[in-house]
Amino acid sequence: MQQKFIIDGVKPLIGEIEVQTAKNAALPIIAACILTDEPVVIEKCPHLKDIDAMLDIMRHLGASVEFDGDNLTICCHDVALNVINSDLTGKLRSSIFILGSILSRCRHAYISHPGGCEIGLRPIDLHISGLKSLDVKIADDRGVICCDGTEMRAGMVNLDFASVGATENLMMAGALLDGETVIVNAAREPEIVDLAQFINAMGGRVSGAGGSVVRVIGVKKLHGCTYKPMPDRICAGTFLAAAAATGGSITVNGIIPEHIFGITERLKQTGAKLGFHRNSIRLLAAPRPRPIHKLETNVYPAFPTDMQPQLCAVLARAKGSSVVVENLFENRFGYTSELAKMGAAITVKDRVAVIHGVPQLYGATLRASDLRGGAALVVAALSAEGRSAVYGVEHIDRGYEYIERTLTELGASVRRADCGS
Numbered sequence: 001m002q003q004k005f006i007i008d009g010v011k012p013l014i015g016e017i018e019v020q021t022a023k024n025a026a027l028p029i030i031a032a033c034i035l036t037d038e039p040v041v042i043e044k045c046p047h048l049k050d051i052d053a054m055l056d057i058m059r060h061l062g063a064s065v066e067f068d069g070d071n072l073t074i075c076c077h078d079v080a081l082n083v084i085n086s087d088l089t090g091k092l093r094s095s096i097f098i099l100g101s102i103l104s105r106c107r108h109a110y111i112s113h114p115g116g117c118e119i120g121l122r123p124i125d126l127h128i129s130g131l132k133s134l135d136v137k138i139a140d141d142r143g144v145i146c147c148d149g150t151e152m153r154a155g156m157v158n159l160d161f162a163s164v165g166a167t168e169n170l171m172m173a174g175a176l177l178d179g180e181t182v183i184v185n186a187a188r189e190p191e192i193v194d195l196a197q198f199i200n201a202m203g204g205r206v207s208g209a210g211g212s213v214v215r216v217i218g219v220k221k222l223h224g225c226t227y228k229p230m231p232d233r234i235c236a237g238t239f240l241a242a243a244a245a246t247g248g249s250i251t252v253n254g255i256i257p258e259h260i261f262g263i264t265e266r267l268k269q270t271g272a273k274l275g276f277h278r279n280s281i282r283l284l285a286a287p288r289p290r291p292i293h294k295l296e297t298n299v300y301p302a303f304p305t306d307m308q309p310q311l312c313a314v315l316a317r318a319k320g321s322s323v324v325v326e327n328l329f330e331n332r333f334g335y336t337s338e339l340a341k342m343g344a345a346i347t348v349k350d351r352v353a354v355i356h357g358v359p360q361l362y363g364a365t366l367r368a369s370d371l372r373g374g375a376a377l378v379v380a381a382l383s384a385e386g387r388s389a390v391y392g393v394e395h396i397d398r399g400y401e402y403i404e405r406t407l408t409e410l411g412a413s414v415r416r417a418d419c420g421s
């Protein structure tokens with residue numbers, strides 16, 4: 001049964017929360033479990049639709065997967081299959097992240113093309129050309145990416161663009177190869193550092209992660225380990241944005257503040273006051289947000305594309321006009337037509353949105369069609385006068401662990417209901 005959120009605004013969010021573990025760190029870490037035949041325990045693994053989809057792929061490949069509370073144990077002792085069909089890849093675009101580790105383990109892989117998604121085309125050319133640099137032979141057979149890694153060897157890879165997924169794939173591909181794999185123009189996101197730490201916790205030799213040259217010295221064998229992935233910087237940013245939108249005052253605990261500097265700097269520009277402690281951030285919102293003259297998304301440490309929709313939801317009520325440029329994904333303003341139903345005044349042309357802030361948004365019936373766009377609708381509904389119904393909750397559940405519970409803890413009125421009710 002599909003579900004919706006019923007949200008009654010406007011209640012300022014007030015209180016203290018603990019942030020969940022990062023989905024975008026946990027996903028590649030789960031994929032990297034294929035690199036060892038010993039059990040791995042991932043602590044505080046979030047319960048999310050995207051994680052479930054990745055675990056379905058792992059089970060399909062022959063892994064045993066067991067959740068004990070929040071601790072996830074994965075054992076890839078008997079990885080027997082190296083074929084992933086479109087019914088599995090279709091559920092999770094980042095299924096392509098598994099290519100490097102399957103190749104490392106089995107030397108052959110056949111994966112259905114993950115295709116596009118709601119926020120843009122999302123090509124995989126960088127993954128493919130990177131693996132080809134390591135002498136993997138790759139052919140596309142009617143939508144199935146057929147990879148032959150029998151002659152695969154360590155080498156130098158120069159990425160034309162610092163892709164997060166391609167960097168992660170190549171780190172996994174190089175982990176068990178004889179010799180040194182050097183990834184030039186690697187992505188520098190904190191999730192890359194986390195994956196490097198995880199591979200090293202299994203006995204790997206990855207260095208330079210977090211910089212633009214990552215070096216992977218292959219080892220003969222990796223062993224099992226227990227690992228706790230990093231906190232979710234985008235979830236933290238989303239709750240801070242929700243507080244900024246509702247004139248609230250919240251503390252987010254369990255965060256690494258420097259990870260979200262690109263976000264907090266922008267929230268400050270909306271007039272919010274921020275206080276930083278070792279593992280927490282406190283935000284005190286302005287009564288009405290200020291506009292941001294120009295907000296551009298870019299690779300880390302700049303303002304992340306995964307926070308663009310949520311911050312635009314804040315700016316929808318700003319006292320003045322903002323210009324937002326989306327540089328990563330060509331189709332990431334889809335949610336703005338939903339915000340318009342609430343009275344927001346946003347015009348979009350190609351990758352640029354101009355937001356004329358309005359004094360008040362009004363509750364409406366809304367439909368989420370992607371994860372972060374869905375989070376933006378929730379942020380807007382929290383700050384809107386009256387009742388909103390947000391459909392398409394399954395998109396939000398891909399990345400937020402029971403978002404309605406966390407928001408309720410902060411005093412919001414959010415209820416999950418079956419769509420039929």
Ligand code: UD1
Nearest residue numbers: 024094122123124125126127163164165166305306328329
């Ligand atoms: C990851 C994140 C996603 C985030 C994105 C950018 C995960 C599971 N997902 O996605 O939430 O929005 O980073 O921070 O970690 N590109 C190509 N060719 C490729 C690969 C990418 O042209 O082969 C382009 C993409 O279309 C996009 C840009 O590069 O325009 C960034 O993509 P990338 O960094 O690869 O993002 P993902 O790893 O897919």
